[in-house]
Amino acid sequence: MSDLVTRKIPFFNYAALFKSHEVEFLEAIGDVCRRGAYILQDDLKRFEAAMREFLKVKYAFGVADGTNALILGLRAMGIQPGDEVIVPSHTYVASAAAIHFVGATPVLADCLPDHLVDPASIKALITPRTRAVMPVHLNGRTCTMDPLLALAKQFDLQIIEDAAQALGSKYRGQSAGTFGAVGTISFYPAKILGCFGDGGLVMTNDDAIGQKLTMLRDHGRTSEGEVGCWGTNCRLDNLQAAILLVNFKHLGAAIARRREIAKMYQTELSGIGDLTLPPAMNDDTHFDVFQNYEMESGRRDELRSYLLERGVSTLIQWGGKAVHQLTALGFESSNLPRTELLFQRCLMLPMNVTLTDDDVSYICRCVRDFYAER
Numbered sequence: 001m002s003d004l005v006t007r008k009i010p011f012f013n014y015a016a017l018f019k020s021h022e023v024e025f026l027e028a029i030g031d032v033c034r035r036g037a038y039i040l041q042d043d044l045k046r047f048e049a050a051m052r053e054f055l056k057v058k059y060a061f062g063v064a065d066g067t068n069a070l071i072l073g074l075r076a077m078g079i080q081p082g083d084e085v086i087v088p089s090h091t092y093v094a095s096a097a098a099i100h101f102v103g104a105t106p107v108l109a110d111c112l113p114d115h116l117v118d119p120a121s122i123k124a125l126i127t128p129r130t131r132a133v134m135p136v137h138l139n140g141r142t143c144t145m146d147p148l149l150a151l152a153k154q155f156d157l158q159i160i161e162d163a164a165q166a167l168g169s170k171y172r173g174q175s176a177g178t179f180g181a182v183g184t185i186s187f188y189p190a191k192i193l194g195c196f197g198d199g200g201l202v203m204t205n206d207d208a209i210g211q212k213l214t215m216l217r218d219h220g221r222t223s224e225g226e227v228g229c230w231g232t233n234c235r236l237d238n239l240q241a242a243i244l245l246v247n248f249k250h251l252g253a254a255i256a257r258r259r260e261i262a263k264m265y266q267t268e269l270s271g272i273g274d275l276t277l278p279p280a281m282n283d284d285t286h287f288d289v290f291q292n293y294e295m296e297s298g299r300r301d302e303l304r305s306y307l308l309e310r311g312v313s314t315l316i317q318w319g320g321k322a323v324h325q326l327t328a329l330g331f332e333s334s335n336l337p338r339t340e341l342l343f344q345r346c347l348m349l350p351m352n353v354t355l356t357d358d359d360v361s362y363i364c365r366c367v368r369d370f371y372a373e374r
């Protein structure tokens, strides 16, 4: 027991992450600063080209952050006041806020046992005002897209994918973010590919939307420098792009490591107590990158304190509330039973590349001890 209490496993470890490639980071930062290359420079162009190739998408623009990526995407799709956009309630408030900030109404849908949006719930919420659906590829898992694509086709709805948590995640071999009219990524520091501040990406395969996005993120300016429409300033800093290029070199290894950790959790925790683990990896249609490891327990709060007493920090996604439970935002609908149950049960174990095998075994041992002892 005494060796247990001395252990400390933070949920995330920014300092360790920096240290793991410190020399490369400092070189990249120094290089950008010596060139004075700060706005819309070469590093950003190289990073966008790398993203287009990695995601196999025609247009990809670095923008200020993942939330603004959604706002620009919705604008470029023509979403406007009076429109309704259906989005899961189990998401970060940013997904719904982006819809709000283009003047449209976010309509909140329930989720499936895999924690992702339920197409049947979406279908029940469609009205004559519904213009688009925003699937959110949570925790590094791409939504099962076939039924969502069929639904969108049937009701003539556009799709904008919030892939903030899912860079590199795939469904049937195709990258999250590339199925709909628009897809977005976040480079928040704790995301799969993080920068040293805020950053995001907005992508599309549609030429007209691509042209609009070029202008929207840079004061309405076309690639020739003419003002073609009202725009705003929503550019990804060139310095952040340089840092992202460093991290991108390690992305493949980072994804492989996350999947390895998920596999360890899966092996060591399956069949323990009343735990419900996230979908296993032996599935040919989904390639998960495990941004998070979100499991469920009927004694979630007790388990959480037990782990904390043993030095293991866990997280309840988004402060323990789904979007429709954020009463300050004026939501009334509360008939989302699966989402509500999930928020009583969900708990995220540490999941990041700074964890050692030993850390993961220790965490699993603590979880098993909890169920053995109580």
Ligand SMILES: *Cc1c(COP(=O)(O)O)cnc(C)c1O
Binding pocket: 065, 066, 067, 068, 091, 092, 094, 095, 136, 162, 164, 165, 185, 186, 187, 188, 198, 199, 200
């Ligand atoms: C992180 C996140 C966002 C917002 O991204 P920012 O870069 O922080 O603006 C949006 N949606 C989801 C699901 C996220 O996890």
